[in-house]
Amino acid sequence: MPLTNAQLHLVSRPAPEAVVENFNLVEVPVPELKDGQVLVRHHFMSLDPYMRGRMNDAKSYATPQPLNAVMQGGTAGEVVASKHPAYQVGDKVVGFGGWQDYSVVDAGVPGTMRKVDTTHIPLSAYLGAVGMPGVTAWYGLIKIIQPKAGQTVVVSAASGAVGSAVGQLAKARGCRVVGIAGGAEKCKYVVDELGFDACVDYKAQADAKALYNALKEATPDGVDGCFENVGGPVFEAVLSRMNAFGRVALCGMISGYDGEPIPLKNPQLLLTQRLMIEGFIVSEHMAVWPEALKELGTMVATGKLKYRESVAQGLAAAPEAFLGLLKGRNFGKQIVKLV
Amino acid sequence: MPLTNAQLHLVSRPAPEAVVENFNLVEVPVPELKDGQVLVRHHFMSLDPYMRGRMNDAKSYATPQPLNAVMQGGTAGEVVASKHPAYQVGDKVVGFGGWQDYSVVDAGVPGTMRKVDTTHIPLSAYLGAVGMPGVTAWYGLIKIIQPKAGQTVVVSAASGAVGSAVGQLAKARGCRVVGIAGGAEKCKYVVDELGFDACVDYKAQADAKALYNALKEATPDGVDGCFENVGGPVFEAVLSRMNAFGRVALCGMISGYDGEPIPLKNPQLLLTQRLMIEGFIVSEHMAVWPEALKELGTMVATGKLKYRESVAQGLAAAPEAFLGLLKGRNFGKQIVKLV
Numbered sequence: 001m002p003l004t005n006a007q008l009h010l011v012s013r014p015a016p017e018a019v020v021e022n023f024n025l026v027e028v029p030v031p032e033l034k035d036g037q038v039l040v041r042h043h044f045m046s047l048d049p050y051m052r053g054r055m056n057d058a059k060s061y062a063t064p065q066p067l068n069a070v071m072q073g074g075t076a077g078e079v080v081a082s083k084h085p086a087y088q089v090g091d092k093v094v095g096f097g098g099w100q101d102y103s104v105v106d107a108g109v110p111g112t113m114r115k116v117d118t119t120h121i122p123l124s125a126y127l128g129a130v131g132m133p134g135v136t137a138w139y140g141l142i143k144i145i146q147p148k149a150g151q152t153v154v155v156s157a158a159s160g161a162v163g164s165a166v167g168q169l170a171k172a173r174g175c176r177v178v179g180i181a182g183g184a185e186k187c188k189y190v191v192d193e194l195g196f197d198a199c200v201d202y203k204a205q206a207d208a209k210a211l212y213n214a215l216k217e218a219t220p221d222g223v224d225g226c227f228e229n230v231g232g233p234v235f236e237a238v239l240s241r242m243n244a245f246g247r248v249a250l251c252g253m254i255s256g257y258d259g260e261p262i263p264l265k266n267p268q269l270l271l272t273q274r275l276m277i278e279g280f281i282v283s284e285h286m287a288v289w290p291e292a293l294k295e296l297g298t299m300v301a302t303g304k305l306k307y308r309e310s311v312a313q314g315l316a317a318a319p320e321a322f323l324g325l326l327k328g329r330n331f332g333k334q335i336v337k338l339v
Numbered sequence: 340m341p342l343t344n345a346q347l348h349l350v351s352r353p354a355p356e357a358v359v360e361n362f363n364l365v366e367v368p369v370p371e372l373k374d375g376q377v378l379v380r381h382h383f384m385s386l387d388p389y390m391r392g393r394m395n396d397a398k399s400y401a402t403p404q405p406l407n408a409v410m411q412g413g414t415a416g417e418v419v420a421s422k423h424p425a426y427q428v429g430d431k432v433v434g435f436g437g438w439q440d441y442s443v444v445d446a447g448v449p450g451t452m453r454k455v456d457t458t459h460i461p462l463s464a465y466l467g468a469v470g471m472p473g474v475t476a477w478y479g480l481i482k483i484i485q486p487k488a489g490q491t492v493v494v495s496a497a498s499g500a501v502g503s504a505v506g507q508l509a510k511a512r513g514c515r516v517v518g519i520a521g522g523a524e525k526c527k528y529v530v531d532e533l534g535f536d537a538c539v540d541y542k543a544q545a546d547a548k549a550l551y552n553a554l555k556e557a558t559p560d561g562v563d564g565c566f567e568n569v570g571g572p573v574f575e576a577v578l579s580r581m582n583a584f585g586r587v588a589l590c591g592m593i594s595g596y597d598g599e600p601i602p603l604k605n606p607q608l609l610l611t612q613r614l615m616i617e618g619f620i621v622s623e624h625m626a627v628w629p630e631a632l633k634e635l636g637t638m639v640a641t642g643k644l645k646y647r648e649s650v651a652q653g654l655a656a657a658p659e660a661f662l663g664l665l666k667g668r669n670f671g672k673q674i675v676k677l678v
Binding site: 263270271274275281 | 570
């Protein structure tokens with residue numbers, strides 16, 4: 001009797017807000033393996049903000065997620081059957097298996113899957129600090145912001161998977177690092193546990209002026225580098241604090257993902273402060289991954305790169321956890337634990 | 340009896356619109372030269388959009404123009420008296436003499452003044468195509484946009500001093516070049532005289548949608564490089580046509596100089612199209628001037644870089660001409676002829 005595989009499909013598109021009804025749980029049999037294929041039991045699924053963009057049927061950097069098909073996404077798991085000589089049952093692997101319990105992978109296709117060593121690094125970390133979010137942090141900080149010791153770097157969504165890595169990488173390079181996060185608990189974690197110099201709780205600010213003032217207090221020498229995950233009023237506040245020749249790595253604008261885009265109120269600042277802003281997607285810069293993963297992996301294994309996870313239990317919990325991520329309800333890297 | 344020098348002073352700041360009453364014409368005696376000084380009779384004054392920013396007493400890239408002092412600005416003229424061994428009466432010079440008939444220059448201070456050769460290049464061109472506007476075009480195009488043959492480059496204020504040079508430099512590098520200008524006459528000039536591939540008349544478009552459609556028709560392969568002089572709706576339209584990895588040299592946002600900044604409606608595009616935007620001021624990149632001026636001077640002398648001038652007659656005409664420049668009433672490089 002074949003194994004049963006539970007899957008989450010996207011069955012409708014946000015209009016404009018993403019809701020749990022956009023997803024549907026289905027059960028299908030696991031197909032038999034062909035030569036060259038590997039069956040992976042997913043232990044962890046990654047939930048990431050970029051997935052929201054793919055849910056729309058609009059021009060974006062990614063092709064839209066097809067309707068009535070498994071939601072795409074990163075996974076970490078274990079090989080449970082193999083018809084490919086390079087993979088053995090019990091191997092730990094990371095790949096792009098999607099929102100389901102199992103995936104059948106054509107293991108010979110380059111880039112679909114890689115084996116990982118879980119001796120010093122937990123398997124789930126390969127979806128976070130030593131995975132796509134970590135490399136995202138690394139690329140934006142090192143290649144776009146190009147921070148120098150003594151400069152001030154600000155990162156929004158500071159307790160998240162990307163933000164926490166940005167800050168710790170920048171601290172390791174001698175920068176003053178200021179986070180922006182929602183809530184006192186996240187801010188305390190960012191400063192006490194991750195070692196940021198300061199963190200601004202944007203939810204505690206009554207209005208844009210208060211947010212600006214809080215950020216000003218935390219950045220007495222202005223801001224030289226901005227790693228932007230959020231957009232909207234938080235981004236405006238950071239832009240207003242940028243020093244001449246400041247550099248902005250534009251990684252996400254999660255605040256505008258549901259509904260209408262949020263205008264940038266004062267684009268003149270780009271000119272008057274001679275700023276450089278660059279939007280990027282880490283999957284388009286595969287050449288840096290080995291270098292980035294080496295540094296990130298070493299830092300995690302030696303305890304120099306800390307991270308935190310929000311863990312949802314079981315496949316059925318994924319839609320609710322994903323919507324919470326879009327609203328900042330997660331605290332650290334959002335994953336779903338399946339096993 | 341000393342010479343009389345007519346000067347234009349800034350006597351009040353725009354509130355918020357710049358008006359002729361912000362300026363006042365005064366007459367003062369020309370002081371006697373000290374050792375090392377040179378007296379220059381200005382033949383031409385340069386009027387440039389950046390001057391508008393200096394009229395405000397606000398944080399900007401330039402220190403504000405002081406009140407009750409001569410308006411600062413570029414000048415081209417002739418040495419009429421010299422107490423510096425490197426300068427002789429009759430030498431043609433360009434400098435930063437301000438809105439006045441004469442200036443006394445400490446000729447030994449590096450960067451205040453340089454002698455120019457008017458054998459093959461008209462004196463006034465050193466305020467335009469072979470001066471600050473030309474180098475501005477060169478820097479933004481070559482150093483920021485970094486165009487490749489076959490790519491599409493769009494430039495706003497296309498018939499102006501900077502825009503016309505941007506387009507011709509890009510054509511010389513094998514690009515498809517599309518201008519944006521106000522009025523059929525300017526557009527015809529940009530295509531017929533300057534050799535642009537197309538030009539969109541933004542004034543002929545009923546609304547943002549029409550502007551977008553006109554630009555779309557002129558850029559069937561999208562836009563790879565944007566040289567932005569204007570900001571506002573024109574900039575929005577170009578951003579909406581940008582290809583992935585497009586590059587924007589942000590040189591000016593003249594449409595927002597009077598009054599409130601104009602918001603950027605869809606900053607998400609920076610992310611979804613992975614754009615790079617960089618604001619710049621050419622005076623902060625002096626290292627490129629020799630290389631840029633060499634190319635620009637050769638192109639003007641050989642007729643490969645064409646330009647056009649709007650000439651106001653006499654110092655008293657400067658304020659009106661300057662306000663006209665801010666509204667796009669000029670056609671080509673705006674100068675004031677004094678002699």
